[in-house]
Amino acid sequence: xxxxxxxxxxxxxxxxxxxxxxxxxxxxxxxxxxxxxxxxxxxxxxxxxxxxxxxxxxxxxxxxxxxxxxxxxxxxxxxxxxxxxxxxxxxxxxxxxxxxxxxxxxxxxxxxxxxxxxxxxxxxxxxxxxxxxxxxxxxxxxxxxxxxxxxxxxxxxxxxxxxxxxxxxxxxxxxxxxxxxxxxxxxxxxxxxxxxxxxxxxxxxxxxxxxxxxxxxxxxxxxxxxxxxxxxxxxxxxxxxxxxxxxxxxxxxxxxxxxxxxxxxxxxxxxxxxxxxxxxxxxxxxxxxxxxxxxxxxxxxxxxxxxxxxxxxxxxxxxxxxxxxxxxxxxxxxxxxxxxxxxxxxxxxxxxxxxxxxxxxxxxxxxxxxxxxxxxxxxxxxxxxxxxxxxxxxxxxxxxxxxxxxxxxxxxxxxxxxxxxxxxxxxxxxxxxxxxxxxxxxxxx
Numbered sequence: 001x002x003x004x005x006x007x008x009x010x011x012x013x014x015x016x017x018x019x020x021x022x023x024x025x026x027x028x029x030x031x032x033x034x035x036x037x038x039x040x041x042x043x044x045x046x047x048x049x050x051x052x053x054x055x056x057x058x059x060x061x062x063x064x065x066x067x068x069x070x071x072x073x074x075x076x077x078x079x080x081x082x083x084x085x086x087x088x089x090x091x092x093x094x095x096x097x098x099x100x101x102x103x104x105x106x107x108x109x110x111x112x113x114x115x116x117x118x119x120x121x122x123x124x125x126x127x128x129x130x131x132x133x134x135x136x137x138x139x140x141x142x143x144x145x146x147x148x149x150x151x152x153x154x155x156x157x158x159x160x161x162x163x164x165x166x167x168x169x170x171x172x173x174x175x176x177x178x179x180x181x182x183x184x185x186x187x188x189x190x191x192x193x194x195x196x197x198x199x200x201x202x203x204x205x206x207x208x209x210x211x212x213x214x215x216x217x218x219x220x221x222x223x224x225x226x227x228x229x230x231x232x233x234x235x236x237x238x239x240x241x242x243x244x245x246x247x248x249x250x251x252x253x254x255x256x257x258x259x260x261x262x263x264x265x266x267x268x269x270x271x272x273x274x275x276x277x278x279x280x281x282x283x284x285x286x287x288x289x290x291x292x293x294x295x296x297x298x299x300x301x302x303x304x305x306x307x308x309x310x311x312x313x314x315x316x317x318x319x320x321x322x323x324x325x326x327x328x329x330x331x332x333x334x335x336x337x338x339x340x341x342x343x344x345x346x347x348x349x350x351x352x353x354x355x356x357x358x359x360x361x362x363x364x365x366x367x368x369x370x371x372x373x374x375x376x377x378x379x380x381x382x383x384x385x386x387x388x389x390x391x392x393x394x395x396x397x398x399x400x401x402x403x404x405x406x407x408x409x410x411x412x413x414x415x416x417x418x419x420x421x422x423x424x425x426x427x428x429x430x431x432x433x434x435x436x437x438x439x440x441x442x443x444x445x
Contacts, residue, residue, distance in 0.1 A: 054223040057304035059088040061219040061271035062184035065288040066103035076178035083192040087250040089258035089270040091164040092222025101147040113146035117175040120199040124167035128192035128207035171199040184214040221303040230306030231269040240274025244417035251425040256432030273298040280342040311360035318370035336381035359392035361399035366409040367420030401434040
């Protein structure tokens with residue numbers, strides 16, 4: 001959102017201790033394995049070396065973004081290990097990781113490829129430590145891989161028990177200059193860096209805190225348990241990204257939804273594809289590609305994707321009244337009708353891919369830095385369209401959940417993180433609690 005364009009000045013935070021969780025791991029050597037199917041309902045029981053009839057689902061995901069010129073991210077990394085901490089939504093006994101160089105350029109580097117010399121996965125412990133051995137990840141049987149600018153690499157499947165609702169440590173060693181890093185900014189989760197190759201380290205002695213972005217990864221997939229019917233993708237902006245939620249607490253509403261689903265016999269994996277500051281119709285250096293530009297990559301191509309919750313549009317209206325600058329220029333005056341047309345295209349793309357899509361109403365923003373009466377009128381018009389058009393497969397009324405009963409144009413003070421725009425942890429929990437699970441689970445079958 002408006003204040004989020006300052007992501008180039010990300011704060012550094014004190015690590016929060018987490019409970020150590022032990023996992024049962026059985027690493028295996030693998031020949032090159034073809035990637036599992038990335039469309040709903042296709043099972044991989046016949047893949048060599050893996051029994052059962054589960055399907056690949058995204059237990060965790062985050063949308064890649066470009067590095068802002070002039071920042072450390074744009075300089076990149078060299079002979080360093082990054083340890084990313086991610087939160088699983090469902091369990092599985094076979095795992096793979098998707099590494100990304102989507103926005104790499106390497107234009108000023110002699111080698112045009114992103115080099116990964118080693119990578120590993122483990123259950124996370126406290127800070128940068130792991131709660132058990134770091135299991136090496138391979139690529140076609142090799143410990144290293146090169147990824148061209150704009151490309152991705154999928155690790156070989158490995159037998160490793162991923163518990164549900166648990167922090168995982170995904171470490172990647174970058175032996176040479178990377179050029180601009182592909183990252184997901186403002187992740188509300190501490191990430192760590194070390195000099196040299198420390199992908200196998202269980203202790204944290206070599207690591208220091210980097211920031212709260214995820215680097216060079218965009219999904220962790222598992223072969224699902226029988227009760228998991230696919231992946232629900234939460235597709236949105238900073239409110240879906242969990243902005244202003246407690247750091248290292250996994251208190252975003254998609255995390256809270258995953259906890260609710262975990263208590264069910266029938267369930268779904270949850271992939272959070274929110275980008276802070278993102279818009280339906282406009283892309284910029286600050287906040288990433290617009291919703292239409294990234295829908296296929298971040299939603300349709302997610303492992304096991306079956307359903308989508310769309311919550312986006314408030315930035316299209318809010319940014320219309322702010323001053324253009326180096327990273328947000330241009331800022332077009334977007335109308336309610338234009339956002340509704342954008343929704344229509346997203347709905348069409350979802351249905352063409354066989355996905356159910358649920359529309360979420362835009363939450364109040366009176367008092368926010370980019371609030372205007374004109375923007376409020378657009379928000380109300382779009383919410384009326386979401387509720388009454390019948391274009392979505394269902395409606396989730398987040399506006400009704402978090403608005404102030406005494407002033408419906410404002411967020412309820414009990415749910416306000418302090419900026420009159422983003423919910424606090426209680427607000428995100430209230431949003432997750434308001435989602436009808438029957439709506440989701442009926443759509444997934």
